Amino acid sequence: MTTPEPQPVYLGGPRFQTDPAELYREMRRDHGAVAPVVLDGDVPAWLVLGYRELHQVTSDPQLFSRDSDLWNQWDRIPADWPLLPMIGRKQPSILYTVGERHRERAAVISAALEAVDPFELKGHAERFADELIDQLCGKGACDIVGEYAMLLPLRVLARIYGFSDEQGPGLVTAMNDMINGREGALDGQRHLGESMYALLAAKAAEPGHDVASRMLANTAGFTLDEVAQDLMVMMAAGHQPTADWIGNSLRLMLTDDRFAASLAGGRHSVGEAMNEVLWEDTPTQNVAGRWTTRDTKLGGQRIGSGDLVLLGLAAANGDPNVRTDAGALTGGNNAFFSFGHGEHRCPFTAQEVAEVIARTGIEVLLDRLPDVDLAGPADELTRRPSPWLRGLTALPVTFTPTPALGAAR
Structure with missing residues (x-):
């Protein structure tokens, strides 16, 4: 037989x-x-x-x-x-170009991101993280995924790409609608596309110290459509996996006794948790x-x-x-x-940006809400039903209510 x-x-x-x-x-x-x-x-x-x-x-x-x-x-x-x-x-984005053309486009992206000041990047991440926590800290409970992790990365990326702070929340809503297949997914896609082309038109007329301006100024001969597509790919690829990196790392720190020390006030375990997630629970x-x-x-x-x-x-x-x-x-x-490998891997500069946003987001949350704890049993936490990206549907937590920083200033 x-x-x-x-x-x-x-x-x-x-x-x-x-x-x-x-x-x-x-x-x-x-x-x-x-x-x-x-x-x-x-x-x-x-x-x-x-x-x-x-x-x-x-x-x-x-x-x-x-x-x-x-x-x-x-x-x-x-x-x-x-x-x-x-x-x-x-597809016109860098994801599907091959050969020398791909290498040239990847070099343009890397150069534009490499020029981002790391201190400025961390400052933006801290500021947006504090703003988001200001909206949560008085409640004593929240969903870290839906009310924090899924809102932070794109706010920071939009800022370094050249969007104004006022445009950030609308871009976040549009991107999350697209990612989650919500009723407004098509409107979200349209909003992102129109916003990106408007940004490039504005930066072509008046360049600034931002990623979009540097990509437009590159002399490699890329079309406006190519630059717009690559910026939108970078935003999507940088937002959801980074949000899941934050959520998955905090889940590990809140459910594993090995990381209890960091929740009690130390930061030495944040990097260890983030690294372990990339091995064991990688977002992509x-x-x-x-x-x-x-x-x-x-x-x-x-x-x-x-x-x-x-x-x-x-x-x-x-x-x-x-x-x-x-x-x-x-x-x-x-x-x-976790970031791929070879010539189509996530550019190293993009990895650094994602790590700064994720680490800063975690550290600010632990500083502001030091007694944060799961609101229910760990085994009741659920994941999105996707074979592609792995992240939590929600991470409900409780904490002692504290005043917003804005109120104390």
Whole structure:
């Protein structure tokens, strides 16, 4: 009697919400380092689970291309396929450019972000964090995710990109409506697009000391549409994962006794918690994608030309063949894949911006609400049902009410 072949795994469902790490272990056991999966609509793809295999894919753009036109499934993808915003065709942003053009665009972004003054960045993050906490601190209870983490990153990003502080809240609402698929998602998308083009028009007429002005001033010859698309991609990619980094790190610090000291007034564990989250609970779980330029083998699987290969960042971080818990999580080890790898990874300067915003957001909250504690059992906290981004739906907490800083000034 022969054992039936393991079936492809549907990349969705409640297990990505409840226990994705165990699901990845099962997939690795049944399929090895590369597993066949199906996306919405029974669309086939491959999910890379192995650390070494993921390194191979992200290090070889000639074989594993970012060019979505290569996909051999386009003839069966309907116009209303829910993943089109993530795996679209001929998208104008940096995410889907390849070769020298991609390297030039990445260099423009990196240079624009590198010129951001780190002290100014931290100052903006502290100021917006204090403003948000001023609205919460007198209540004695709040949802850290919905009332804080999901509001902070984009306020800071909008400011360094060149938007006025008055425009920030509207941009946050528009972005969160888009991310959460709310009723106003299309209006939110329109608001972001119109705001970005208006910003670029204003900065072209009167440049400032901001990211948008520096990108417009670059002499690499990019069109206005390319600059606008890249700025919007940077805003989206910087907002949600950073918000989840804040939420996931605070969840760890509020539920794990190892971090109790930092909640009692010290800060030495904030960085440790943030680093552990990038290993064990990374906000970006899986990324689409790469497309093979020819038939190949990867992790023992035969991958056809034009197949879609998904990057299993969380699974690779947990690959038992390359790490142990003790070795990976101590000493600030940052060999995780949480920011990707290779020429399409998150630019290092963008990582630094995200880390400053997340760390500052956590530290300001702990300073202002030192006795913050979970409002209910830890096992009742729930995650968004997504295989792509991992974050909490809410993080309800209680604390001793305190006066707002604005009232004390």
